[in-house]
Amino acid sequence: MTPRRRLTAVLTLVLALALGAGCASPARTPAASPGGAITLGFSAWPGWFPWQVAEERGLFRANGVNVELKYFDSYTDSLNALATGKIDANSQTLNDTLASVAGGAKQSIVLVNDNSTGNDQIIARSGISSLADLKGKTVAAEQGTVDHYLLLLALKKAGLTEADVKFQPLATDAAAAAFVAGQVDAVGVFAPFTTTALKRPGSRAIATSADFPGAIPDHLVVTRDLLGRDPKAVQGLVNTWFDTIAWIRDHRAEAMEIMAKRAGVGVPDYESYDKGTTIFTLDQNRAAFGGDLTASARQISDFLVASELVDAPPPLDGLFAPQFVQAVQP
Template identity: 55%
Template sequence: MKRRSLLVSIGLFCLSLLLIVSCTTGPQTSPDATSSSPKVSLGFSAWPGWFPWQITADKGIFVDNKVKVDLKWFDGYLESINALNAKQLDANSQTLGDTVSSLAGGADLVIVLVNDHSTGNDKIIVREGINSIQDLKGKKVAAEEGTVDHFLLLQGLKKAGMKPDDIEFVPLETGQAATAFVGGQVDAVGVFPPFTTQALKRSGSKTLFTSKDFPGSISDHLVVTRDMVEQRPEQVQALVNSWFATLDFMAKNPDVSTEIMAKRAGVTIPEYQEYADGTKIFTLTENIAAFQPGDTMNNLPFAAEQFSDFLMSVGLIQEKPDLSKLFDDQFVKAAAAKAQPS
């Protein structure tokens, strides 16, 4: 499983035009709704903040909100990004950093919802004997190149006054990186659930730092094509309404919800429950606040500028994209107005 790559190059964007979405595991489709509009193709992949979409489909919440949805599961997160860039999806679950990268590569996308912030589930895990970030100097550190865990690693190095070439970076797919770490082939690894569980099985291993140490640095979103916003805004609204209805269902039915999400994640219920504190699901009120201008990483316009600068500084994008039309909060505001008592 590849999760949340920050590197979406123009080359990958072009290649994605040839991507055949059917190569992923079979799509999961909600029952037909009453709407006569075409189905919405919505992608998601392995991350605790996106597993609720499985509840939305399984419990008929899309149908309740009168939208027909093909919910497509991607084993490879990067494949979902490529599919959205190629307009083989109408919407996708992806990070802010990836979306900025996609804009730089020529995609025309809109963020309409904040699913969550990573508050500890992204981890840099190290072997016995490494007790500080400075101890990583000259060590082999594995992560999937361009993913947010690579980004987290670079953020940690920067905070410690180190440069990327102070370590021996080993680019490996996330699952392979965890395996290499457990096998003693590398000294440290950047991973996310469920691979954090695997990595920590190495004797003497421990977490060095996590996304909790960099608040707001990893945010996850519902991202749609601009065509969706301009041509089918009622369906975008239905997706947003369905998300918040799902959060209501989860609050009222925690056991059933956890069972569905654990099954989709391929882990046991106790293992899934360990991930709960590492992801902060955003409420409606928190969504509205996130879209406002400000000077913290909790303010999306500010965070996008910071990501753009960072991606430029490490050479992951060649020029800063136009961020002026990236965010559209009309849908979360409409959802909030609908939720107000009459």
């Protein structure tokens, strides 16, 4: 599995958009017409591997949508592909979607795949048993990622700020390695790098995404072009997702095999990651679009501005498209 949730990709995104602003529209692979092929991207995260099940079980076709499913080894590449119109849809975090929109991308969220409920963690060495104990300690995380965001939320809960710790910005894999090597006192990482970090003797998670419900949501995001050009296809994608989740529930063993293979891990490892991800039901989707997502978007926007990842809060007009989950037949 490869790193996901890399908000630093916003720099690449803004450059790509700026280069395209003074010339023809960026190169893309659009559907030839309504009903044509839709290119759907996804990458390594337990909440997104159900798309692999959908493809292998023919559930896209069953819902009348022609999908070219594209797996990205690099999550960053999937973000840039959607932002520049090279794919029509992608599964990505709310943080990254907001960063893309702030950079000028025209995107809409049509589905909540999941919330991280434990797979993002702040892990500390032996002797650090609480968030308050982080004061004055060196903490590593990838700057601008959701795990950096989780660290700030955790520090705030303990009455601290980033200024109270020695923040060490490192890529997620490097941060986990530095922690195991004893170079830092704590680290913010997501699965599977949580497994790596916990190899340090005596280490333990002192905060996880489970402590902050709704803070790290993941979504199906589509281009505004697709939304206007072929809303029927968008509905087909959303319908397929819920059919897939139902199929996984009824055929769990087979589904675990499919998803673990796509992830490149054994089923037992995949089962452990799966437990830290809460797949949203239809009712949870409808409730989230009813208000929770807007509140989360505003909070994350503040984080993006404060972290100087964007110059101004991203516009929220048109960001959420709840009509598709509303139209799903239970």
